[in-house]
Amino acid sequence: MYPPRFRYEAPQTIDEAIQLLSEGGGDAKILAGGQSLIPLLKLRFASPPLLVDINEIPGLDHLDFAADGSIRIGALCRHAALERSEELRVRQPTMAAAAGLVADPIVRNRGTFVGSLCHADPQGDWAAVMVALGGSLVAQGPNGRRSIPVKDLVHGPFQNALTHNEIGVEATVPAPQGTPLGGYLKLERRIGDFATVAVAASVDIEGGAVSRAGIGLVAVGSKTMDASDAAASLVGGPLTPESISSAADLAAEVAKPRSDHRGSADYKKHIVRTFVTRILTRVSSSLEKAA
C-alpha cells in the first residue's frame, strides 16, 4: 500500500495521546485496530497528516463484567476477545450473537469494539447493538472524562460526537433490568461483507413481561438507526405475536435505506421487519420453553 505521507506517533499514556491529538488540531487520526483506517489510507480516501497509535498504552484491553451485569469494554479490546468470551454468552446474549458476525475472523482478531463505535459507519455492527442495549462511550479529553450514550454518539456517516482531542477509552453496557435476552441478525452477501441489513434487538424480561427493550438497525440510514418507538411499544407486556408484529412494523418505518447493489430500499425495509420478528419470536419461544 502506498498511502500519502503521514507522521506516526505511538504514545505510552492517554495524556500523551490527548496532547498529540491537540497538536494535530483536528487532522490527527487515532490508530487502534486499523481495520477501517488502513483501507482508507490505502485507497487514499483519507490522508491524515498524523496517526496516533494507541496500541502501546497499557490498561486499555479490558473486558470486565460487574456483579450487577454491567459490562466495560476497553479501547483495545478486540472483537475476537468478545467472540471468545464464555461469560459474554451467559451475560449478554445480544452482544454474543453479534460478536461472531462482525466482519470476518481476520478483522475480528485485530479490530476493536470501541474503534468500531467511534468510526461511526452506518454499516457498523456494534453501534446498533449498543443502541439496543442503551450502552455508552466513555470519552477522555484534556478536561477529563464524559459518558456519551451511543445513540447520541453518531451524528452522520463517519461523524461522531467526540471533539478532536478526545479519545474513546471505554464502552459501557448498563446492568439489565431482568433477564437479558435478544439477538442479532445480519444479512450479508458474503462473510466479511458489510451488512445489507442487520438488526440488533434486546429485551430484558422480568416476571414474564418486557421490562426494557432496545432495537438498533444497521445499514438502513445515514447513521445507526434507533428504533426507539418500536422498542418502547414492547415494554410493559409479554412478547406476543401481535406485539412482535407491531414492533417489527414500527422498526421498518424507522428504516430509511437506499437502493444499491446490495438490494432495493423496499427489500431492506422488509428485511428489517423480518429480522425484528425473527429475533423476538425466537426470544418468545425460548421463554415458553423455559416456562
Added chain:
Amino acid sequence: MVLDELKIGGLGSSRRRVEDDRFIRGKGNYVDDIVLPGMLHMEILRSPVAHARIKKIDTTRAWDMPGVRLVLTGEMMAARNLAWMPTLSYDTQAVLATDKVRFQGQEVACVVADDPYIAKDAIEAIDVEYEVLPAIVSPEQALAPEAPLIRDDKANQQDNVIFDWEVGDKAGTDAAFARADVVSKIEMHYPRSHPSPIETCGSIADFDRATEKLTVYMTSQAPHIIRAAVALVAELPEHMIRIVSPDIGGGFGNKVPVYPGYVASILASILLERPVKWIEDKTSNLMSTGFGRDVYLQGEMALRADGKILAVRMHTDSDHGAFFSDAQPSKFKIGLMHSTFACYDIPTAHLTAKGVYTNKAPGGVAYRCSFRVTEAMYFQERMVQAAADDLGMDQAEFRRRNFVRDDDFPHRTAFGFLTDSGQYGKCLDVGLEAIGYEDFLKEKEEAAKRGKLLGIGISTMTEPLGAGNSREYDILGIKMFDSAELRVHMTGKAILRTGAKTQGQGHETTWGQIVAHELGIPAEDVLVEEGDTDTAPFGMGTYASRSTPVAGAAVSMVARKIRAKARKLAAHLLEASEEDIEWELGRFHLRGDPSRGVTIQECAMAAYSNLPDGLEPGLENVAYYDPPNLTWPFACYIATVEVDPGTGVWDVLRVVAVDDCGVRINPMIVEGQIMGGLTEAYAMANMQFITFDEEGNCIGGNYMDYLLPTAWETPGFELHEVVTPCPHHPIGAKGIGECATVGGPAAFVNAVMDALKGHDVRNIDMPLLPDRVYKAMTERTDVSGAPPLRME
C-alpha cells in the same frame, strides 16, 4: 522387474506439486519481487468518468515534484505513433487517451518516479479538464438510434456495433420451428464478472541502450504472443525482445490481452534508459483490465411434445466495452459460443451475435473458459431447464432423451463442431445416483408441505477445450499449435520447456509426469521451465484449457522422439539391431531375453560418451504439436438448495460433480481444478458481479464490492468421475481446468429456479442475490440484472 509407473510419478500419480514448496514458503518470484538496479516506478492516472472529451491536461505540478522522472501523456505517445495500439481482435485501443476517455478507469497519463509513493503523489498533481458526455452502459443503450458514437476515432464507424455474426442454418431452423409442438423462450443476462487473479497485472521494462535489447518481465499467460505484439507495435526487431513471465499469481484469462501499462512502461524505459516497473493496484485491475462475460441472450427452442429438441435459435448481444480487445480465434467473433448444445443431438440450429461498444472497460476475455464457452453452456442449461418445465417433463429425463448417444460418435453438431467421444448418459446417471435424485424429489415434496422451499439443479455439458487445430484456430493469423523441447542430460536428468505458461495449473509437476510415462525417467528428475521467450520454444500460451491438450501432447511427442533416438543408442549398447530391441517403461531389452537390457539413463550417458558411427551426439529434441481436433471433456454438476421464503437467501445443501476429462495425469491436481472451478461457479451464481450506474461509474471496482468467495461460505463438493479417453490425444487426456467454471453456474441457478417452481418465474439473472430472489418469488416476475443499476 518392470518399473512401477506410479512410483516414478507417472500418469495417475497424485504427486505433490513441485512448485508449492516455494509458494508456500513465500519464495515465489513474481514480477513485483524482481528488483533491478536503477529501477524506477510507474503509476497510471485513470479517468474518473466514463465518457468525456479531454479539454486540457496540465502536468506542470507533477513535473515539478522532486523524484519525478517522466510524465507521459497521450500527446507524447501520439508523437511516437504509440497513442493507439492494435488489439488481439483487429481493433485499436488507446494506450493513453488523446481525444476522449471512453470508460471509467481508462489510462490518461503516466508518471515515472524514483519510488511508488512519489509516483502516486504525482498522479494526484496532474490536472485534467473533462467535458462529460452521456455514458452508455448496456447494448440496449448502445443500439438505440440516438446513441452517441463511442468510437468516433474510427473513420468508418457509424454506430456502436462491432460485429454482426451468424452461424448455423437459418432456413432449416425456421422450418423446424414452424412444425414444433411447443416453443420454449427465455431471455437472460450473463453478468460482467472479473477473473480477478490475486496477483494484478504488471511489468518491468528494461531497455539496454548499449545492447539495444529490450527485456520485459511481465504477467503474461502468453509471452510469445506478447513478443510478437511488441515487435509489431514498437517496431523493434523480434530477436532483440525478450519477454519473461516469471511466477504468475493466477491468470484466468485476465493476463492474455496487451494492456496500456505494458506499452507505457516499455516506452518509459526506452526514453529513460532505465528499468521501469509498473504494478497495478487491485482497483485498477478490477476497473480496467479484461473482464469476463457481459452477454445477453434471447433463446428459443423448438420442441416436439415427446421431449425431442427439434431446433435451437439464439441471439446474443455482447458488451465488449470501449475497445474490442479480447483474444478470440479470428474466425469466430463471439468465440466458441456456437459450441452450445454440443452434448445434445439437435438436428438444426441458428445463432446470431451482435457485439457492441459501451463506455465500460474493454474485455470479454475467456475468464477460465474456452472463448465464451462459459456463456454458451450456461445459456444451454438454463434453456434446457426452461424447456423441460414447459413440457412438464422431468429435467433429467429431458436431458437423457436428447443426449448424443455413446455409439453416435464422431458426431457433427448442428453448429459444425465435431465431437469425438462421450458417455453423457452414464455421466448423468452417476450424478443422479450420487445425489440420490429420487429421494431428493420426495424430500422436496415433503418439505413443501412444511413451507420449505427445496430445489435441485442439473447442468450437463460437453465443451471444446484445447484450441486449435491450426486450420480453424488462430489469433491475429498466428496458428494455435504448441510446442515442447526436451533435453536429457548425460546422467538421465532432464530439462523440459514448453510454449505454454503455468499460472497455478501445476505444469512443473504434471509435465514431468508425462515424461515419466513416456520415458521412465522419474518425474522428479525433470525440471520444467516456461515463460522465457529467449529459451522456450514458440507457443501460444496457457488459456482456454489448452495446456494439456496441446502443449501436453507436445511433451508426449517430444519424449517419443527422444525414445526413438534412445532406441538406436540401446541397440548400439546391446550390440543388436534396432528391430530386436523392445521397450518397457524406462528400459530397452533384447527381444526374447528381457534380462539383457539398458535403462534410459544408460542410453542418455551413451548419447554423450559412447555413440555408434553416424549418430549425432546429444539427446534432445523439440516437437510442435498441431492437434487434429479440440478435446471434448464432459460433466454433470448437480446442486441442491434451500431457499428462505422470508428473505430470498439460499443455502447450498449439496453439490455433486461428475467430470470426464479422459486420462487423469495427476488426479489431485484435477480435483483441485474442479473444486476451484466450482467455487468460482458458486460465486458467479451467488454473489459476484460488476455493474454500472447511469453515469457509467463502475460498481465492483474493489474487494468490498466485488466479492470473492472464501472458505467460510463456499459449500463442500462431492467429486466423481467417468473416464473416456480422448481418441486423438497421445495419452488420452482432455482439458479440465475450466469445466466446473463453465458448467457449474447453471447447476446452482437451476436449483434455485427449481425451488421457485410454481411461482411463475422463468429467470433471475445472476448473481442470485437475496433481494432478486425475494422479488421474483413475491412479485412472481423475472428479475433482470442488466445495468444501469439504480444507486440512490
